[in-house]
Amino acid sequence: MDGCGSFTVHHKRPPFSSAVRLFQAASGDIKTSSAVSVAPDSASLCGEMASLLQPDRAVYLVRGEKKIRAPLSQLYFCRYCSELRSLECVSHEVDSHYCPSCLENMPSAEAKLKKNRCANCFDCPCCMHTLSTRATNIPAPLPDDPTKTAMKKAYYLACGFCRWTSRDVGMADKSVASGGWQEPENPHTQRINKLIEYYQQLAHREKQERDRKKLARRRQCMPLAFSEKYGLGTRLQRQRSGAPISSLAGLSLKEGEDQKEITIEPAQALDEVEPLPEDCYTRPVSLPEVTTLRQRLLQPDFQPAGASQLHPRHKHLLMKRSLRCRKCEHNLSKPEFNPTSIKFKIQLVAVSYIPEVRIMSIPNLRYMKESQVLLTLTNPVENITHVTLAACEEEDPDDINSTAKVIVPTKELVLAGKDAAAEYDELAEPQDFQDDPDVVAFRKSNKIGFFIKVIPQKEEDADVTVSFKIRHDFRNLAAPIRPTEEGAETTAEAIWLTHHVELRLGPLAP
Amino acid sequence: SHSVKIAAGAVVCVESEIRGDVTIGPRTVVHPKARIIAEAGPIVIGEGNLIEEQALIINGYPENITPDSEVEPKTMTVGMNNVFEVGCVSQALKIGDNNVIESKADVGRNVILTSGCIIGAFCQVNTCEVIPENTVIYGSGCMRRVQTERPQPQTLQLDFLMKILPNYHHLKKTVKASHT
Numbered sequence: 001m002d003g004c005g006s007f008t009v010h011h012k013r014p015p016f017s018s019a020v021r022l023f024q025a026a027s028g029d030i031k032t033s034s035a036v037s038v039a040p041d042s043a044s045l046c047g048e049m050a051s052l053l054q055p056d057r058a059v060y061l062v063r064g065e066k067k068i069r070a071p072l073s074q075l076y077f078c079r080y081c082s083e084l085r086s087l088e089c090v091s092h093e094v095d096s097h098y099c100p101s102c103l104e105n106m107p108s109a110e111a112k113l114k115k116n117r118c119a120n121c122f123d124c125p126c127c128m129h130t131l132s133t134r135a136t137n138i139p140a141p142l143p144d145d146p147t148k149t150a151m152k153k154a155y156y157l158a159c160g161f162c163r164w165t166s167r168d169v170g171m172a173d174k175s176v177a178s179g180g181w182q183e184p185e186n187p188h189t190q191r192i193n194k195l196i197e198y199y200q201q202l203a204h205r206e207k208q209e210r211d212r213k214k215l216a217r218r219r220q221c222m223p224l225a226f227s228e229k230y231g232l233g234t235r236l237q238r239q240r241s242g243a244p245i246s247s248l249a250g251l252s253l254k255e256g257e258d259q260k261e262i263t264i265e266p267a268q269a270l271d272e273v274e275p276l277p278e279d280c281y282t283r284p285v286s287l288p289e290v291t292t293l294r295q296r297l298l299q300p301d302f303q304p305a306g307a308s309q310l311h312p313r314h315k316h317l318l319m320k321r322s323l324r325c326r327k328c329e330h331n332l333s334k335p336e337f338n339p340t341s342i343k344f345k346i347q348l349v350a351v352s353y354i355p356e357v358r359i360m361s362i363p364n365l366r367y368m369k370e371s372q373v374l375l376t377l378t379n380p381v382e383n384i385t386h387v388t389l390a391a392c393e394e395e396d397p398d399d400i401n402s403t404a405k406v407i408v409p410t411k412e413l414v415l416a417g418k419d420a421a422a423e424y425d426e427l428a429e430p431q432d433f434q435d436d437p438d439v440v441a442f443r444k445s446n447k448i449g450f451f452i453k454v455i456p457q458k459e460e461d462a463d464v465t466v467s468f469k470i471r472h473d474f475r476n477l478a479a480p481i482r483p484t485e486e487g488a489e490t491t492a493e494a495i496w497l498t499h500h501v502e503l504r505l506g507p508l509a510p
Numbered sequence: 511s512h513s514v515k516i517a518a519g520a521v522v523c524v525e526s527e528i529r530g531d532v533t534i535g536p537r538t539v540v541h542p543k544a545r546i547i548a549e550a551g552p553i554v555i556g557e558g559n560l561i562e563e564q565a566l567i568i569n570g571y572p573e574n575i576t577p578d579s580e581v582e583p584k585t586m587t588v589g590m591n592n593v594f595e596v597g598c599v600s601q602a603l604k605i606g607d608n609n610v611i612e613s614k615a616d617v618g619r620n621v622i623l624t625s626g627c628i629i630g631a632f633c634q635v636n637t638c639e640v641i642p643e644n645t646v647i648y649g650s651g652c653m654r655r656v657q658t659e660r661p662q663p664q665t666l667q668l669d670f671l672m673k674i675l676p677n678y679h680h681l682k683k684t685v686k687a688s689h690t
Binding site: 127 | 628654656658659
């Protein structure tokens with residue numbers, strides 16, 4: 001019957017889009033890449049299964065200047081201080097600049113000259129996508145013989161996303177594919193440049209006077225490092241936060257040379273302003289012609305109100321940054337120089353040093369009833385790790401979010417080392433760890449599943465949260481091995497680290 | 511009448527699903543796995559259209575409910591030189607010329623597309639309005655802007671497909687419209 005047939009037709013969507021929508025609903029932030037690692041046995045892309053693997057369900061506490069709770073995949077581990085670090089307790093430094101569309105590297109000095117913009121690529125002023133150059137054939141008169149016409153190529157810029165073209169703002173087609181496009185010039189450039197020169201000179205003079213006072217004897221030795229205004233790159237400069245700052249002083253080091261005095265005229269205030277047009281209040285607004293605030297503010301020089309004056313601008317460069325621990329000044333993350341490479345020269349991320357706790361399955365949680373939750377613990381290092389769990393004590397200052405009591409296994413859990421070749425080695429004997437079946441649910445190479453007992457304490461709990469401490473041994477391979485008197489120590493000493501972990505188990509069962 | 515009328519010069523692959531009273535004009539290409547379903551009324555498709563794979567053009571009952579009483583069937587008209595990209599869903603009753611409905615876009619029943627409109631990828635337009643000419647709807651928030659030139663008809667693409675598709679797919683036979 002036609003009615004029944006139409007029912008199934010209407011609801012049959014292409015399978016991919018429905019899965020994508022469910023994923024979007026489950027994961028609030030699609031950008032965290034570690035969330036999307038769905039194991040093949042839990043391949044059903046229903047929201048519940050995937051949401052347990054979300055990174056922010058299990059967070060670790062970082063004891064820095066601020067107490068930050070973040071999932072382990074977003075944390076770094078300083079192995080010299082043996083502490084977890086988050087993005088807020090490290091210092092970020094610029095490593096290199098590159099253009100995101102043509103992937104061209106640019107040295108910092110050149111980037112500064114070009115105002116951190118790429119020379120070849122343009123951004124659509126309407127939707128901020130990258131513009132692509134398109135060609136059309138137009139008949140054009142030959143230079144030798146004006147009567148004949150030949151097909152010449154004319155190039156224009158077009159956006160593939162919002163279909164904006166350079167012809168919309170009246171920019172003529174160019175005859176060269178690249179390099180012909182000019183940004184409109186700011187009418188105030190001359191005045192701004194003159195002001196910059198004047199203040200540059202002023203800053204230079206101030207710096208010289210300060211240097212003369214401080215270094216009475218050693219004049220020439222280190223003028224730059226000592227009193228560079230605006231220099232926040234190195235540690236010395238960073239600590240002097242009270243000093244006046246200017247990045248312009250360091251550019252010219254001509255001491256003793258008599259520089260030309262630059263004078264500027266002060267800005268003049270005008271009495272008369274241009275009057276508004278008469279039909280300002282009566283003319284109906286044509287919405288497609290009005291620019292949005294975002295489009296307007298991306299061009300701070302002009303801030304055009306009409307869409308027909310939106311000119312494309314060169315694309316902003318992006319930068320690669322390196323992270324540095326603030327206490328010991330060691331690098332925690334240093335990317336490679338090549339923009340096309342995503343690897344790191346130094347990558348001290350927490351997931352490769354600290355065992356990771358993840359939620360595997362949650363039964364129905366009921367108020368004041370004990371339920372067993374299955375968690376997994378993964379060992380990232382190659383040697384055997386011993387892990388002890390402990391519930392938080394009564395007046396623990398870190399324990400602010402938990403809404404349920406938790407009973408953790410008291411015995412020490414042993415995790416096998418991560419062996420990359422284990423899957424190929426068929427003759428290897430499985431190591432016997434003598435697990436207590438009440439505590440350890442399963443064991444698989446470097447991962448174990450274990451039970452904890454949770455007793456929710458709040459009646460109407462939307463998100464049952466438990467917290468506990470996890471204590472594991474960490475072998476510091478970075479520290480120098482000191483030979484003891486009895487003989488050379490072949491293994492590094494193990495130190496015990498304790499972390500505070502919080503798990504969000506979701507709402508109570510209705 | 512529940513028949514499919516395919517004009518001469520149209521290329522309609524056998525793997526496409528066409529149901530109900532559908533008229534397809536000349537020089538229109540219907541890819542395999544495209545679906546044109548006329549259940550609440552006939553569909554008339556003009557010339558030079560390009561209907562890609564998994565596109566769904568459906569003249570269905572609103573909200574999927576078959577009315578008990580007899581409702582007058584409304585004809586869905588699609589003009590010339592339109593492009594229905596992969597996976598889009600179109601229920602608009604009136605579509606003009608030179609429109610482009612991009613991949614996975616969803617156009618509701620109460621929308622009327624005039625000419626030169628571009629509905630961007632994954633945009634869902636289910637308002638009750640007439641979209642003015644040369645409008646581009648793009649982005650996740652369905653932002654709009656007006657472009658100065660309408661999208662070019664895909665003549666090159668159509669010619670290429672009309673040559674190549676018969677090499678790999680069987681085509682549905684031309685059925686002349688009985689009342690023309």
